[in-house]
Every structure is written in structure tokens, then in C-alpha cells.
Amino acid sequence: MGLTNQAKMKSIHSPKACDEILKNKNFEVLSMVDFLNVMTEGTSNDFYYLKLFTGTNLFLTNGEEHLSAKKKLKLFFTPSVIDSIFPHIKQIVRRCIDELPANSEIDLLEKFIIKVSSYSIYQALGLSKKYHDKYLPYMNILLKALSLSQPLKLKDYYELERTIDKLFHLIEKDLLENQSSSPGDMNFYTFSRNKEMFSREKTIAHIIFLLGAGISNQFTMANMFLNLFNMGKEKRELFLKNNSSFEVVDKLLYFSGGVETIYRRITTEELAEKFEMSVGDLTAIELAKANKEVAGKCPFSTTVKSPSNLNFAFGKGIHRCIGDYYSCLILEEVLTYFFKVFPNSRQLSNHDEPFYTTSENRKLFVLLN
Numbered sequence: 001m002g003l004t005n006q007a008k009m010k011s012i013h014s015p016k017a018c019d020e021i022l023k024n025k026n027f028e029v030l031s032m033v034d035f036l037n038v039m040t041e042g043t044s045n046d047f048y049y050l051k052l053f054t055g056t057n058l059f060l061t062n063g064e065e066h067l068s069a070k071k072k073l074k075l076f077f078t079p080s081v082i083d084s085i086f087p088h089i090k091q092i093v094r095r096c097i098d099e100l101p102a103n104s105e106i107d108l109l110e111k112f113i114i115k116v117s118s119y120s121i122y123q124a125l126g127l128s129k130k131y132h133d134k135y136l137p138y139m140n141i142l143l144k145a146l147s148l149s150q151p152l153k154l155k156d157y158y159e160l161e162r163t164i165d166k167l168f169h170l171i172e173k174d175l176l177e178n179q180s181s182s183p184g185d186m187n188f189y190t191f192s193r194n195k196e197m198f199s200r201e202k203t204i205a206h207i208i209f210l211l212g213a214g215i216s217n218q219f220t221m222a223n224m225f226l227n228l229f230n231m232g233k234e235k236r237e238l239f240l241k242n243n244s245s246f247e248v249v250d251k252l253l254y255f256s257g258g259v260e261t262i263y264r265r266i267t268t269e270e271l272a273e274k275f276e277m278s279v280g281d282l283t284a285i286e287l288a289k290a291n292k293e294v295a296g297k298c299p300f301s302t303t304v305k306s307p308s309n310l311n312f313a314f315g316k317g318i319h320r321c322i323g324d325y326y327s328c329l330i331l332e333e334v335l336t337y338f339f340k341v342f343p344n345s346r347q348l349s350n351h352d353e354p355f356y357t358t359s360e361n362r363k364l365f366v367l368l369n
């Protein structure tokens with residue numbers, strides 16, 4: 001069943017408890033699939049695209065269904081495949097930075113972060129930049145289907161069905177045009193089709209899901225800029241000089257993950273008793289808070305050993321992020337190249353609240369210098 005109004009929620013942020021819950025498969029993600037099956041019994045054509053999407057959405061699937069799809073998707077997100085497509089992505093990153101107007105005031109989110117993260121994921125998945133403006137408005141609606149912290153209303157399901165239907169057909173059109181114009185390009189679509197990983201229809205549904213999941217990269221990038229601006233020029237220069245680009249991203253990740261909270265439902269009596277809750281209740285796992293606790297009070301010079309294993313930014317356990325390597329490469333390139341081209345840039349607004357995938361009306365005004 002989907003999340004009901006009766007379910008209680010407990011907030012968890014101690015790193016130990018977060019770790020324990022995320023590694024225990026009896027804490028399940030919230031599945032919209034069961035709800036849709038109940039709701040559409042006898043009317044199998046209703047929510048055709050939404051069902052296709054939820055069935056391919058790893059955030060919403062549990063058990064065997066989740067494992068087998070994840071195993072296949074991971075084949076594309078390995079370092080060797082991502083390294084092979086990275087030269088194209090690096091070009092996109094550099095072009096987006098080179099096109100920024102020096103000595104001017106801009107909203108870095110609108111003019112750079114959203115663009116660079118979208119263009120690069122389009123390239124990786126096999127979509128063309130041509131449809132950029134058309135894809136963008138769907139993203140916020142899609143986010144609703146990705147994290148089910150709130151029970152959805154029937155009208156939300158209809159809205160999601162319409163959105164996914166439109167997106168599906170737009171992507172289909174784009175892929176047809178794009179493949180004939182650049183047949184040699186390696187990307188998720190060609191990789192999946194060449195290896196016969198998924199049917200054409202399911203590949204497109206996975207692309208829709210990956211577009212949505214990839215949004216976290218945008219928020220994480222915004223937070224990294226925020227942290228670097230808040231350091232001030234001198235400290236920032238030292239930090240960037242004394243750390244490799246990998247270390248820069250690795251250390252910033254403790255304070256910059258774009259996913260603040262994820263949810264799990266308790267499914268066994270034993271666990272319910274241990275956590276003083278009931279079966280069906282939810283735990284809100286506060287990744288951002290847990291990470292601050294892990295890194296302690298010494299930001300950016302953390303001496304924590306093997307930080308990546310302790311970092312909660314990409315989640316933990318069977319639902320851990322598959323876009324981690326891809327995102328870190330982009331973040332490294334973005335930060336090092338941006339501050340090389342604009343070393344004296346500074347933030348104009350006093351914004352110091354982190355950006356999360358749930359944030360609205362986001363702005364990050366910056367003087368490019």
C-alpha cells in the first residue's frame with residue numbers, strides 16, 4: 001500500500017541509526033506501484049505511462065524488481081563507461097562557463113547551474129540540446145513522483161500521467177532525430193539498446209527517471225558554490241590550491257548533498273519494536289544532518305578516514321545512488337574551471353540556506369569576476 005494518513009513518522013539523524021536503517025532491506029522505500037495497481041484494477045489502460053515509469057523508477061521499487069533493474073543500469077554508470085563519455089561532457093561544462101558574461105551580476109542557478117547540469121545529463125542519456133526548453137518545465141512535476149513524502153491526491157496522479165505521457169513522446173521524437181544525426185555517439189540510450197538491456201519503451205521510461213534523479217546534481221552543485229563563496233576569497237583559494245579536485249568535491253560533499261531527507265517504511269514487528277514504532281510507520285532519514293555530525297565541527301579540513309564510505313550524500317545500502325561517479329566528475333570540472341576563469345567571483349545576496357531538491361524559488365546572485 002502507499003503511504004496512508006495514519007502512518008506516523010520518526011525523524012532519524014544519528015549517523016549510526018541512519019546507517020543501520022539504510023542497510024536493512026526490511027526498511028522499504030515507499031512504493032506507488034501497489035497503490036496504482038489497487039486503484040486501476042479492471043481499468044488497465046488508466047495510468048499506462050505512470051505505471052511504466054513507476055515500474056522503472058528505482059526509488060519506488062523494492063526487492064527483485066529493484067535489484068534486477070539496478071544491476072543493468074549500473075553497467076552504464078561504471079567509471080570506465082562514464083570516463084569514455086566524459087570528454088563530451090567536459091566540453092559542455094567548459095562551453096557553459098566560457099559563455100558566461102564576465103564582470104556582470106547573474107543568478108548563477110538560472111544562468112549556469114541549471115544549464116550545465118541539464119545539458120550534461122542530456123548528452124549522457126542521448127537527448128539533444130535542441131529540446132532543452134521543452135524538457136525543463138516537466139522536471140518539477142516529475143520530482144513529485146520521485147519522492148513520496150506526502151500522500152498524493154487522485155488529481156496528482158492524473159497530472160503525472162499526462163506529464164510522463166508527453167515527456168515520453170517528446171523523448172521518442174528526439175531520439176529518432178538525434179540517433180540519425182549522430183549515430184556513433186555513446187550514450188545511455190545506445191548503450192541500453194546495443195546491449196539489449198531493456199526494451200525501447202522501458203529504456204525511455206528509465207531515461208525519464210534518470211532525468212529526474214539527476215536533478216540532485218543541480219542542488220549539490222549550488223550548495224558547493226554556496227560553501228565556496230561563504231568561505232571568502234582567501235580561504236577559498238587556499239582550499240582549492242591545497243586539495244586535489246577529487247578532495248575538493250569529497251570534502252564539500254559533507255555539507256552540500258542536494259538530498260536532505262529520504263524516507264523508509266518499517267515492515268517487520270521486530271524492527272517496529274526496536275524503533276518504538278508500528279509496522280507501516282515511516283522513518284525520515286536526515287542525510288544532511290547525519291553528514292554534519294560525521295564531519296564534525298571542522299568543515300573542509302575533515303580528517304575523517306575513507307570519507308566516501310562515511311558520507312551520506314549519496315545515500316547508503318541497496319538504494320545508494322548510481323550517479324555518484326558521474327556527478328563527482330562533473331562537479332570537479334565545474335568547480336576547478338569556474339574558479340580558474342572567475343577567481344574573484346563573489347556572492348551578492350546573503351543567501352546561506354542550503355539548496356535541496358525540495359527547495360522552491362531558488363536564486364543565487366553572484367558577481368562574475
Ligand code: HEM
Nearest residue numbers: 058059213214216217220259262314315319321322323327
Ligand atoms: C551530487 C549529485 C547527487 C546526489 C547528492 C544524489 C543523491 C542520491 C541519494 C541520497 C540517493 C538515495 C535515495 C534513497 O535511498 O531513497 C540517490 C539515489 C539514486 N540516484 Fe542519485 N544523487 C546525485 C546524482 C545523481 C545522478 C546524476 C543520477 C543519474 C543520472 C542519479 C541517479 C540515482 C539513482 C538511479 C538512484 C536510485 C538508486 C536506487 O534506488 O537503487 N543520481 N541519489
